[in-house]
Amino acid sequence: MGSCEREVIVIGGGISGLTAAWRLKMAGVDVCVLESTEVVGGAMHTEQREGFLLEKGPFNLIVRDPAFEQLLDEFGDEVEVIAADRAVGRARYILHRHRLCKVPMTPTELLRTPLLTLGGKVRLIRGLAVSRRGIGVDASIHDAATRRFGRQVADGLVSAMCVGIFSGDSRELSLRGCFPTVADVDERTRSPLGSALSKRLPSKPRKRKRLRRHWRGLVSFREGLGALPGALARRLGSKILTNCAAEAIRMVDRGYEVQCTLHHGEQIKLRSRHLVLAVPKVVASALLGPVAPEIDETLKTISATSLVVLNLGFDRNDINHPLDGYGFLVPRTESSCPLLGVLWADSVFPHHAPPDRRLLRVFMGGSSRPDMLSKSDTELVEIALIGLSDLLHVSGNPVLIHVCRWPDAVPQYTIGHVRRVAQVRHELRQRRRLHLIGNYLEGVSINDCVRSAAHAAEQIAQDLGATSICKCIENEQSHSEAAGARLPAASSPGG
Numbered sequence: 001m002g003s004c005e006r007e008v009i010v011i012g013g014g015i016s017g018l019t020a021a022w023r024l025k026m027a028g029v030d031v032c033v034l035e036s037t038e039v040v041g042g043a044m045h046t047e048q049r050e051g052f053l054l055e056k057g058p059f060n061l062i063v064r065d066p067a068f069e070q071l072l073d074e075f076g077d078e079v080e081v082i083a084a085d086r087a088v089g090r091a092r093y094i095l096h097r098h099r100l101c102k103v104p105m106t107p108t109e110l111l112r113t114p115l116l117t118l119g120g121k122v123r124l125i126r127g128l129a130v131s132r133r134g135i136g137v138d139a140s141i142h143d144a145a146t147r148r149f150g151r152q153v154a155d156g157l158v159s160a161m162c163v164g165i166f167s168g169d170s171r172e173l174s175l176r177g178c179f180p181t182v183a184d185v186d187e188r189t190r191s192p193l194g195s196a197l198s199k200r201l202p203s204k205p206r207k208r209k210r211l212r213r214h215w216r217g218l219v220s221f222r223e224g225l226g227a228l229p230g231a232l233a234r235r236l237g238s239k240i241l242t243n244c245a246a247e248a249i250r251m252v253d254r255g256y257e258v259q260c261t262l263h264h265g266e267q268i269k270l271r272s273r274h275l276v277l278a279v280p281k282v283v284a285s286a287l288l289g290p291v292a293p294e295i296d297e298t299l300k301t302i303s304a305t306s307l308v309v310l311n312l313g314f315d316r317n318d319i320n321h322p323l324d325g326y327g328f329l330v331p332r333t334e335s336s337c338p339l340l341g342v343l344w345a346d347s348v349f350p351h352h353a354p355p356d357r358r359l360l361r362v363f364m365g366g367s368s369r370p371d372m373l374s375k376s377d378t379e380l381v382e383i384a385l386i387g388l389s390d391l392l393h394v395s396g397n398p399v400l401i402h403v404c405r406w407p408d409a410v411p412q413y414t415i416g417h418v419r420r421v422a423q424v425r426h427e428l429r430q431r432r433r434l435h436l437i438g439n440y441l442e443g444v445s446i447n448d449c450v451r452s453a454a455h456a457a458e459q460i461a462q463d464l465g466a467t468s469i470c471k472c473i474e475n476e477q478s479h480s481e482a483a484g485a486r487l488p489a490a491s492s493p494g495g
């Protein structure tokens with residue numbers, strides 16, 4: 001069994017782990033990333049097949065944080081950012097009484113929409129315009145929306161939005177946990193409309209670092225989202241060990257020891273002063289159990305839903321619907337529909353399908369239909385085709401089928417989440433040099449993961465100062481050769 005000491009070990013080579021490692025490398029810190037699979041990227045994984053560009057997990061992102069903007073600037077020569085057509089991105093539909101209705105985006109559309117009755121529309125407008133103080137508790141998104149905008153908005157639009165972002169149930173999700181800035185607006189007496197208008201007025205210059213906003217709205221990368229982890233991996237080079245699964249951690253004198261198994265069964269131990277867990281919550285929980293049981297206990301109370309993503313390619317003539325927008329979502333109230341939603345992939349990014357084809361991304365599972373995960377590919381495609389023929393008038397069979405299951409992949413920030421996160425942060429402060437990053441604490445989006453990773457890297461770099469404690473007991477090259485670990489040049493998720 002080999003042994004090696006680093007300043008920092010990052011467990012997990014998804015976007016969180018890679019971003020943290022990149023920032024640390026840039027700060028001159030000796031860092032090593034352990035990734036259990038053959039390819040890096042985690043959920044961000046793109047495949048090219050028969051002229052289609054298939055996103056297995058996330059499809060697009062929004063750049064909201066300066067740390068993310070900086071990352072994209074640094075990789076600008078390798079990763080080309082492309083923006084979705086804004087009009088397409090804003091044209092969204094929801095299922096309402098078995099038919100697709102456009103989500104109103106203008107006052108005229110609001111007046112005309114069949115999604116709300118006249119009473120529902122009046123209630124929404126009153127909720128937008130009238131000042132009303134929030135009730136100051138950790139309310140569910142559903143309760144907060146009902147109180148402010150009325151039941152119709154909460155059951156339809158808001159419930160669909162929660163399916164779209166969290167594949168979750170708005171009655172269980174916490175407003176403050178999921179949308180802290182919205183919760184702040186809700187808490188204040190000012191009306192949402194007043195708040196939005198005041199943002200447009202010139203205000204005092206803010207002190208905090210502002211986003212330059214190169215990229216507004218929804219974006220992706222020319223080669224698909226997997227391009228970014230691929231580029232990060234290439235620049236991190238031998239700092240990444242793939243096929244290297246962390247199986248146990250323990251505290252040692254000056255930090256942590258990680259026991260790993262390589263793909264042919266050999267075990268190695270690596271030591272570091274700082275340890276960053278950038279793995280899904282369920283893995284973090286298992287690793288922390290023996291060394292930090294109190295953190296593990298709290299993590300166990302954070303649930304997650306499972307998702308199935310079907311990428312289905314069709315002949316253009318087999319879909320008798322204009323697909324004139326982003327796609328549609330299914331609110332909880334339309335419980336007879338087995339789908340969570342369908343994204344019209346090549347309407348958003350035309351190069352995702354050949355000119356004579358269309359690409360639909362069908363989502364199933366989530367908190368409402370956990371049973372979907374255990375269905376066979378054939379069953380899933382059959383269910384999807386029934387829904388698609390009803391709602392989008394799809395007639396022919398798909399020319400391409402790609403099924404991806406994501407067990408426990410989307411954390412649910414249910415009521416009490418803010419308290420749980422505070423508890424975890426408190427416990428972590430008692431154990432300096434242990435860091436948790438990823439999507440289960442403070443944001444599920446890629447932007448959130450990058451932000452939390454950059455923040456952790458900054459703290460670590462500050463703690464380490466300029467001192468380098470790299471004492472590699474074994475030569476890195478001989479180690480990775482002995483381990484049979486594939487180095488990242490060959491492990492780009494883009495294939």
Ligand SMILES: Cc1cc2nc3c(=O)[nH]c(=O)nc-3n(C[C@H](O)[C@H](O)[C@H](O)COP(=O)(O)OP(=O)(O)OC[C@H]3O[C@@H](n4cnc5c(N)ncnc54)[C@H](O)[C@@H]3O)c2cc1C
Pocket residue numbers: 011012013014015016017034035036037039040041042043044056057058059060061062244245246247278279280283307309406409410437438439444445446447449
């Ligand atoms: C289907 C789906 C669609 C999504 N859509 C969007 C979207 O459109 N936009 C958006 O912004 N976000 C989206 N998200 C959320 C976003 O993609 C994720 O939150 C984010 O990619 C998580 O990144 P991560 O690095 O924290 O975790 P992961 O991507 O899960 O990476 C964790 C890594 O750790 C590795 N690992 C696990 N166990 C071990 C171990 N024992 N030892 C070593 N390595 C280990 C894994 O192999 C993996 O590579 C979506 C998520 C899913 C699942």
